[in-house]
Amino acid sequence: MKLSFDVMASDRRTAARNGRMLTGHGEVLTPAFMPVGTQGTVKTLSPRELKEIGAQTILGNTYHLYLRPGPEVVRTAGGLHRFISWNRPILTDSGGYQVFSLADLNRITEEGVTFQSHLDGSYQIFTPEGTMEIQHDLGADIIMCFDECTPYPCSHQAARTSMGRTLRWARRCRQRHRELEESDGHDQALFGIVQGSTYADLRRECADTLVEMDFPGYALGGLSVGEPKTAMFEMIEAAVPRLPEHKPRYLMGVGFPQDIIAAVARGIDLFDCVLPTRNARNGSVFTSEGPLVVKNAVYARDFRPLDPDCDCYTCRNFSRAYLRHLFQAGEILAPRLATLHSVAFYMRLMREIRQSIAEGRFESWSRVFLERYHQEQESEQSELTTIPGGEQ
Amino acid sequence: MKLSFDVMASDRRTAARNGRMLTGHGEVLTPAFMPVGTQGTVKTLSPRELKEIGAQTILGNTYHLYLRPGPEVVRTAGGLHRFISWNRPILTDSGGYQVFSLADLNRITEEGVTFQSHLDGSYQIFTPEGTMEIQHDLGADIIMCFDECTPYPCSHQAARTSMGRTLRWARRCRQRHRELEESDGHDQALFGIVQGSTYADLRRECADTLVEMDFPGYALGGLSVGEPKTAMFEMIEAAVPRLPEHKPRYLMGVGFPQDIIAAVARGIDLFDCVLPTRNARNGSVFTSEGPLVVKNAVYARDFRPLDPDCDCYTCRNFSRAYLRHLFQAGEILAPRLATLHSVAFYMRLMREIRQSIAEGRFESWSRVFLERYHQEQESEQSELTTIPGGEQ
Numbered sequence: 001m002k003l004s005f006d007v008m009a010s011d012r013r014t015a016a017r018n019g020r021m022l023t024g025h026g027e028v029l030t031p032a033f034m035p036v037g038t039q040g041t042v043k044t045l046s047p048r049e050l051k052e053i054g055a056q057t058i059l060g061n062t063y064h065l066y067l068r069p070g071p072e073v074v075r076t077a078g079g080l081h082r083f084i085s086w087n088r089p090i091l092t093d094s095g096g097y098q099v100f101s102l103a104d105l106n107r108i109t110e111e112g113v114t115f116q117s118h119l120d121g122s123y124q125i126f127t128p129e130g131t132m133e134i135q136h137d138l139g140a141d142i143i144m145c146f147d148e149c150t151p152y153p154c155s156h157q158a159a160r161t162s163m164g165r166t167l168r169w170a171r172r173c174r175q176r177h178r179e180l181e182e183s184d185g186h187d188q189a190l191f192g193i194v195q196g197s198t199y200a201d202l203r204r205e206c207a208d209t210l211v212e213m214d215f216p217g218y219a220l221g222g223l224s225v226g227e228p229k230t231a232m233f234e235m236i237e238a239a240v241p242r243l244p245e246h247k248p249r250y251l252m253g254v255g256f257p258q259d260i261i262a263a264v265a266r267g268i269d270l271f272d273c274v275l276p277t278r279n280a281r282n283g284s285v286f287t288s289e290g291p292l293v294v295k296n297a298v299y300a301r302d303f304r305p306l307d308p309d310c311d312c313y314t315c316r317n318f319s320r321a322y323l324r325h326l327f328q329a330g331e332i333l334a335p336r337l338a339t340l341h342s343v344a345f346y347m348r349l350m351r352e353i354r355q356s357i358a359e360g361r362f363e364s365w366s367r368v369f370l371e372r373y374h375q376e377q378e379s380e381q382s383e384l385t386t387i388p389g390g391e392q
Numbered sequence: 393m394k395l396s397f398d399v400m401a402s403d404r405r406t407a408a409r410n411g412r413m414l415t416g417h418g419e420v421l422t423p424a425f426m427p428v429g430t431q432g433t434v435k436t437l438s439p440r441e442l443k444e445i446g447a448q449t450i451l452g453n454t455y456h457l458y459l460r461p462g463p464e465v466v467r468t469a470g471g472l473h474r475f476i477s478w479n480r481p482i483l484t485d486s487g488g489y490q491v492f493s494l495a496d497l498n499r500i501t502e503e504g505v506t507f508q509s510h511l512d513g514s515y516q517i518f519t520p521e522g523t524m525e526i527q528h529d530l531g532a533d534i535i536m537c538f539d540e541c542t543p544y545p546c547s548h549q550a551a552r553t554s555m556g557r558t559l560r561w562a563r564r565c566r567q568r569h570r571e572l573e574e575s576d577g578h579d580q581a582l583f584g585i586v587q588g589s590t591y592a593d594l595r596r597e598c599a600d601t602l603v604e605m606d607f608p609g610y611a612l613g614g615l616s617v618g619e620p621k622t623a624m625f626e627m628i629e630a631a632v633p634r635l636p637e638h639k640p641r642y643l644m645g646v647g648f649p650q651d652i653i654a655a656v657a658r659g660i661d662l663f664d665c666v667l668p669t670r671n672a673r674n675g676s677v678f679t680s681e682g683p684l685v686v687k688n689a690v691y692a693r694d695f696r697p698l699d700p701d702c703d704c705y706t707c708r709n710f711s712r713a714y715l716r717h718l719f720q721a722g723e724i725l726a727p728r729l730a731t732l733h734s735v736a737f738y739m740r741l742m743r744e745i746r747q748s749i750a751e752g753r754f755e756s757w758s759r760v761f762l763e764r765y766h767q768e769q770e771s772e773q774s775e776l777t778t779i780p781g782g783e784q
Binding site: 041043045069083085301326333337 | 435465705723729
């Protein structure tokens with residue numbers, strides 16, 4: 001079956017809403033956070049661990065999977081779900097972001113983007129049609145249009161030119177997707193991506209044009225790339241009211257817990273970000289009281305769990321002192337247990353958001369959560385270090 | 393409770409036997425293989441995964457845990473079982489092997505061994521009494537005497553001198569262990585270690601002297617250090633008949649599946665080795681048909697499980713092609729899934745050995761197993777690359 005989306009409950013004071021997205025691989029209750037599985041694995045975790053902590057859907061990166069193992073291997077395996085043994089929904093991005101951020105060299109033309117692989121320096125080209133073909137080989141439930149992601153800052157003129165191309169590419173993606181659908185019979189929902197840098201007029205124009213093309217879902221791209229937080233929220237506020245009520249809205253590459261809460265209040269349904277996984281691998285985990293750098297010496301004799309409020313496997317069985325020891329010793333179990341906890345933290349965050357919306361107390365829940373949660377300074381800055389939809 | 397050991401069944405044609413070893417943390421059915429958990433974790437695996445695949449007991453390394461996190465942290469945590477969240481039996485070695493093989497510099501005197509930490513170059517001293525104190529802090533169910541492990545080759549004279557010291561150290565270990573027992577009340581069984589290099593007369597003499605000291609179990613040390621396989625089996629044949637029937641016999645640092653089978657036939661009950669874990673991390677796994685180097689390009693499109701006869705999580709869910717991709721991509725899930733499989737393979741090997749002994753068909757089972765199992769050339773050589781009881 002193709003994607004369906006129903007709004008189950010709407011918050012009275014904010015634009016927050018509960019949705020139910022149904023795909024050929026089951027449902028996703030929104031607001032939802034998608035752990036990033038760049039190369040066909042959410043780094044350090046097994047599929048059964050992801051299920052255990054309540055992950056409903058994960059994200060795969062077209063750029064990475066195209067380079068390695070290659071779409072043909074994945075297709076031959078029976079698609080990404082079977083290849084990686086994940087039978088719940090998957091979303092793949094288009095590779096657009098990575099060819100700009102990761103590839104060694106890139107040249108943009110109307111046709112597409114020529115780039116050099118960050119792995120072996122080989123020349124490659126991504127076109128709107130080509131990324132549709134790759135994403136059909138991968139077979140994710142939700143696939144994304146190939147877009148141009150503008151850097152920050154970006155002049156209004158450059159942003160407008162780029163947006164125009166993104167819109168023309170979206171049309172070509174839709175066309176090629178339809179052709180492929182007819183031949184391979186895959187039930188994949190293609191989402192459009194709203195660009196327009198930090199300019200509200202461009203964001204509105206882009207959203208309006210994409211809505212005319214009638215996609216089953218819409219993403220906001222080109223955010224969380226270094227712009228001030230205020231600018232990001234203004235862009236969400238500009239675009240979301242132009243998007244149809246009954247279609248899912250996906251904010252790509254976001255973010256910190258407080259940003260997710262703020263974006264949910266502005267009507268966003270779907271999120272992805274490398275923060276919980278990447279930071280955990282570096283020894284920093286999320287807890288109810290804020291981030292905790294468990295590899296620090298201060299935890300060498302701290303026998304409490306990472307987060308006393310958490311019921312994940314890590315917190316039920318292991319102490320901060322043990323985690324700190326594992327990080328010191330360079331043991332693989334260290335990033336494993338830390339990642340398991342931090343993704344579980346994000347999954348619980350989203351469950352609490354959904355429940356508070358359902359019970360009409362999203363705002364009061366947010367206040368209580370944020371009062372207790374103390375993010376360090378970095379969160380007030382832009383998320384310069386995060387790569388939306390892909391992690392190395 | 394202290395350790396008890398009962399022989400439940402004995403093979404009629406060989407010296408193989410089924411035993412039941414009972415400790416304060418539950419039973420161990422023998423012959424048993426102990427996965428190596430050098431630094432307080434069997435590399436890449438979680439305790440629940442170890443339980444799932446049937447690990448009955450694991451080994452910890454005193455040398456490593458002494459240096460990091462230090463015995464005081466483990467004692468404060470409530471002992472190694474609680475620190476690492478493993479509530480089944482644990483055996484710790486004495487650090488004897490590591491101070492000779494890993495430490496940067498070592499000087500042996502009658503008092504003990506002075507060495508430089510391989511981590512920070514700091515000077516440390518291990519004495520028989522000191523390693524008893526550390527092992528009491530760690531609190532394993534089975535602890536080992538501090539011994540001198542002779543290199544291969546070693547002259548008869550040097551081996552005799554070293555063996556004499558090992559025996560005097562064993563006496564001092566036993567004495568200090570008894571004193572500590574009275575004060576801390578820990579129920580720990582201290583095993584003696586038979587040394588004597590590749591000389592049958594020394595092995596017999598060492599075994600006899602240790603048996604007079606009456607330990608609750610006996611290990612064979614200083615084997616699998618580069619000597620020919622035939623020499624190793626001769627030493628087992630020399631020592632085992634001198635050891636009491638009703639006490640467990642532990643062959644340290646062995647080994648390949650075919651070596652384990654051969655040693656079981658000679659009356660060995662306990663084994664440990666880094667082979668399944670270390671080789672798996674390097675992309676080589678054990679299967680019913682022999683080792684398989686899954687990271688090789690030939691498996692890029694091989695969608696069969698690692699071992700079609702295996703029912704572990706890895707083999708139930710993932711293909712060789714996926715494992716190969718994960719290794720290529722440098723993903724942590726690669727060593728995780730490979731290690732899980734290889735340790736599961738060893739656990740199944742030991743279950744089959746126990747069952748075949750119980751059913752009086754150990755020899756015929758071995759023949760069938762070995763006919764199918766094709767080890768590469770390396771197994772016929774000595775295991776120069778393995779470090780008994782510790783893995784870096």
